[in-house]
Amino acid sequence: MNTQQQNSIWKTLFKKQLPNIEKFACKEYLDGLKKIEFTPDSIPTVRELNKKITPSTGWRIEHTIIRYLSASQWITLIGKDVFPITTYLRSMEELDFTPEPDMFHDILGHLPFLLHNDTLRLTNLFASTMANIKKEDIHKIANLWWFTIEFGLINEGDTIKAFGAGLMSSFGEIQHALDAKTLKKPFSIRAAIQEDPAVYSFHNGYFVINSVNQLIEELNDYFKEL
Secondary structure (H helix, E strand, C coil): CCCCCHHHHHHHHHHHHHHHHHHHHHHHHHHHHHHHCCCCCCCCCCHHHHHHHHHHCCCEEEEEECCCCCHHHHHHCCCEEEEEEECCCCCCCHHCCCCCHHHHHHHHHHHHHCHHHHHHHHHHHHHHHCCCCCCHHHHHHHHHHHHHCCCCEEEEEEEEECCCCCCCCEEECHHHHHCCEEEEEEECCHHHHHCCCCCCCCCCCCECCCHHHHHHHHHHHHHHHH
């Protein structure tokens, strides 16, 4: 059960981040956000989330008390179409950025993407690949997830929009990523695999995908080679 303090932090985070989301988020995310109907007043329960997500997607939401799942733990769950959300929530001192994926990130950042057909297909592609991945390829899949689903950008007409869940849940980094001075580079599987993720700071640059469908095609071809 979420505490009164957690609900208060959620409300503060939600109201602070919503203007950023409305300004910077891609249409796929906004479509899913509309369907999931979050309220700023309290953190949704797992039961409430599953009532909205499971019937149309086949995915199941589960709580985990582990604050930072290991790659193997996380991949095992994702490979079974289970999306884990931590019970940990950042403090008031970490409103703009937290290096740990917390409840706000897991719920607000990721779950709306499950309710859009194209981004659901992308998540399912990762899930099916992770279910059969060889140990030596885990870092490749993890990097591709990181630089697309977590911190990717996307072309939307003549504009670049936020695509990654890590951006949707970070007041500071979504503004940094979409700043005109921040480096933006075309997405490349080879480049993303070799890039080092920034965990404790904002990224110096971000990969931009052209469309979700094009990304699915590129990843599908690559995953077949693994």
